[in-house]
Amino acid sequence: MSLRDSENTWVLGVFLGIVALIAALALALVSDWTAGSIKAAQEKNRTAMFDRLQLDEFDRTGSDVMIGKMIFCAVYNAGKCIGFVGEGSAPGYGGSIDAMVGFDLSGKITGVQILRHKETPGLGAEVCDRKFRRTILNLGVKAPEVPENIYLDQFKGQLASGAGKWQIAKDGGKFIYRTGATVSGRAVTSLVNDIAVSFAAHRMEIQEQSK
Amino acid sequence: MKNSYFGDFIKGFWKENPVLVLLLGTCPTLALTSNAANGAGMGAATTFVLIGSNLVISLIAGFTPKKIRIPVYIVVIAAFVTVVDLLLKAYAPPALYDALGIFIPLIVVNCIVLGRAEAFASKNGMFRSVLDGAGMGIGFTIALTLIGIVREFLCSGSAFGIKLIPAWEVDFLLPGAAPGAFIIVGVILALKSFFNRRSAIKKGKLYVPPQGIDCRNCRICRIDDR
Numbered sequence: 001m002s003l004r005d006s007e008n009t010w011v012l013g014v015f016l017g018i019v020a021l022i023a024a025l026a027l028a029l030v031s032d033w034t035a036g037s038i039k040a041a042q043e044k045n046r047t048a049m050f051d052r053l054q055l056d057e058f059d060r061t062g063s064d065v066m067i068g069k070m071i072f073c074a075v076y077n078a079g080k081c082i083g084f085v086g087e088g089s090a091p092g093y094g095g096s097i098d099a100m101v102g103f104d105l106s107g108k109i110t111g112v113q114i115l116r117h118k119e120t121p122g123l124g125a126e127v128c129d130r131k132f133r134r135t136i137l138n139l140g141v142k143a144p145e146v147p148e149n150i151y152l153d154q155f156k157g158q159l160a161s162g163a164g165k166w167q168i169a170k171d172g173g174k175f176i177y178r179t180g181a182t183v184s185g186r187a188v189t190s191l192v193n194d195i196a197v198s199f200a201a202h203r204m205e206i207q208e209q210s211k
Numbered sequence: 212m213k214n215s216y217f218g219d220f221i222k223g224f225w226k227e228n229p230v231l232v233l234l235l236g237t238c239p240t241l242a243l244t245s246n247a248a249n250g251a252g253m254g255a256a257t258t259f260v261l262i263g264s265n266l267v268i269s270l271i272a273g274f275t276p277k278k279i280r281i282p283v284y285i286v287v288i289a290a291f292v293t294v295v296d297l298l299l300k301a302y303a304p305p306a307l308y309d310a311l312g313i314f315i316p317l318i319v320v321n322c323i324v325l326g327r328a329e330a331f332a333s334k335n336g337m338f339r340s341v342l343d344g345a346g347m348g349i350g351f352t353i354a355l356t357l358i359g360i361v362r363e364f365l366c367s368g369s370a371f372g373i374k375l376i377p378a379w380e381v382d383f384l385l386p387g388a389a390p391g392a393f394i395i396v397g398v399i400l401a402l403k404s405f406f407n408r409r410s411a412i413k414k415g416k417l418y419v420p421p422q423g424i425d426c427r428n429c430r431i432c433r434i435d436d437r
Contacts, residue, residue: 030297120384120388122366
């Protein structure tokens with residue numbers, strides 16, 4: 001009886017095992033081969049995000065400091081601390097929203113950047129995405145490095161020490177939100193608020209530990 | 212034409228288009244066509260998997276025991292999908308990976324891939340199987356991109372992220388959401404069969420669906436009567 005028509009459980013099991021083994025070996029090779037590139041891509045992604053926070057010029061970032069569920073780090077230029085970055089996440093409408101907030105030395109927010117979100121396209125996504133409006137009229141124009149987003153840019157220049165009760169206008173706060181995307185706006189505002197509160201409370205700790 | 216290499220390659224584009232004619236892979240079709248770029252990216256990833264899995268399966272089909280051929284094919288397909296996932300992670304623009312990321316593993320259960328493995332690659336030689344995989348993949352990409360362009364345009368007046376009507380300020384949400392996907396894919400299918408039928412009637416023929424691509428010729432569900 002040929003292998004093709006075999007009905008022996010042992011033969012079938014061993015054949016499947018061999019196929020799985022070969023596949024696993026091939027995957028191990030590819031995984032090994034791409035590991036460096038994946039790490040480099042992730043690293044590049046993270047640095048690109050830091051660049052978009054509009055901090056002063058910097059050459060390296062300090063080690064991460066965990067405070068609660070948030071990650072903070074100091075940012076250095078030529079050995080001197082020039083600012084801080086805080087990262088956190090909060091549940092939005094369609095899943096968790098991860099955001100990064102930059103602070104300068106005076107505690108002012110320099111920029112807010114959403115790293116990941118799954119909000120509704122056209123509604124919640126408008127609150128989170130920084131997208132340059134490319135139309136047929138401005139095809140040749142170079143997109144700005146940090147496209148504006150009125151919902152995220154309203155935090156710029158706010159003092160972290162003033163945080164604690166930042167809310168959207170619907171809840172009695174001062175921040176605007178997009179009609180139809182209240183949940184997303186609320187989530188982003190309270191996330192930035194929490195990061196700022198946490199930063200203001202633990203600033204000394206962050207500065208000392210993030211070398 | 213029937214058995215030519217060129218015919219194997221070209222048939223997936225339109226005549227046996229996996230989405231518009233075979234109606235396979237409807238899950239990624241509905242989920243990933245909210246804009247044209249996502250559709251094209253998903254199509255390209257699936258094309259790679261199809262070519263790879265068709266190649267390997269046509270090589271091993273000759274000695275794979277019939278009883279376990281489906282698990283064996285799935286292992287091969289899953290391996291190629293993981294390779295695509297790793298490659299995209301390493302080299303694709305982050306925005307594309309963020310959009311496609313959670314759908315890449317779903318290529319494993321995309322019936323186009325298993326369907327072609329079972330219906331074509333397991334019965335034909337290596338070269339023809341690769342052509343079939345490439346043709347089907349390109350057909351899938353064409354269909355996804357087409358649906359993506361229609362949905363993106365109806366949603367926000369743009370294509371591939373470029374606004375074609377600059378004054379279109381407020382997004383129309385229905386075409387971008389799941390219910391809109393069903394409606395638009397349905398309309399496209401209806402239009403396609405309307406025009407096919409009309410041209411058949413004009414030529415004085417009776418309209419019949421393309422031969423050899425319906426349930427009667429697929430044995431996935433009936434493992435034992437082969």
